[in-house]
Amino acid sequence: MKTSLQFFKDMGVCDGAYAVLERVFAQAGVTEFDYAQGYQLMLGMMDQLEVEATQSGEPGHDTAEGWLQWCYDLRTRPEAIMYFGDHIEEDVFRTADGQVHETWEAAQEHDWRRYAALREDHAAARVINGVRFGEGGAETWEVVDPAHDDLAGFDAFVWHDSTTGLNHRTDSAAEAVAFNAAQAKTLEAIDVAERAARIECRITDESGAFRAWVVAENE
Template sequence: MKTSLQFFKDMGVCDGAYVVLERVFQAAGVTEFDYAQGYEVMLSMMDQIEMDAAQSADPDHATAAGWLQWCYDLRNRPEAIMYFGDHIEENLFRTADGQTHESLEAAQDYDRRRYGELKADHAAARVINGVRFGEGGAETWEVVRPEQDDLTGFDAFVWHDSTTGLNHRTESLAEAMAFDAEQAGIISNIDAAVAAARIERRICDESGKFAVWVEHEG
């Protein structure tokens, strides 16, 4: 990963640390410095950095350890790796559950399958039973489909979720329908999750030493 004085400025380096960097670049006679090499140089300058850091107004850079930690963290910042535009976009993608895939298409197909299975499992677990009362308190239960069946002949309804064990009994058709609609909202939430599903792509610097995950666009 290349660095330059402007690079460090744009990454938010404090003024005191910038003075140290300026001396390093001038002593090396370069305008760009390899990050890994520069980090090793910094490690050899701990005493000087400690003196300069003590004058820093930035509490994160007020010690040599804080300054070195800031420098170390640059390797994990996408904007640092992408700064010069020479980063490498790898054919490695990651879905929100941490699974990696060797193409965008594979990642997208994986997401479609897992969310599709989640929706199917949720829908299959939910059922409404229409209840008819008989003599002596007897009850006849029948699985009904609110969107297709005529529910006006039933005396009560029992909504059941076999996954959670949740039951809701009511003699009101309106209440049964409202409760079912509320629970069906979970499927809408899954649809929203599908639309917002995040797929990341791994990028590395031009040397291939440092890699980060960034959200894939497009």
């Protein structure tokens, strides 16, 4: 991964560390420096870095250790790896659940199946049965949709509460409507999660040494 003085400035380096970098670049007579080589060089300048860091007084950069940690973290920052535009986009994709795929299409299909399964499980969990009483204690059950069906003709309502794992029975239509409304919010949450889910692509710097994940451009 290449670096330059402008690179470090754009990455947010503190003033004290930037002053050290200016001297390093000037002494080497270069405008670009290999990141790994430069990092090793910094490791050999701990005393000097400590003096500059103490003078800077900037939180996180007020010690040589803090400055080196910031520099170390550059290797995993996408904007650093992509800075010069010579990064490599690998055929490796990751969905929000951490699963890795060889193509964007495979990742997309995985997400589609994952959220479809969540909706299917949710649909099974929110089934409400309306109960009508008959002679001799007989009961007739019928699946109802409280959002659309008239519940006035039913004597009771039964459903399985997936949050408690228990079956619930009530003679209150209002309670059945409230349960259904709560379940509808769960479905809305699944929809929101699917819209927010992103497929990421793994990138490396031009040397292939440092990697990071970015949102796949196919989206």
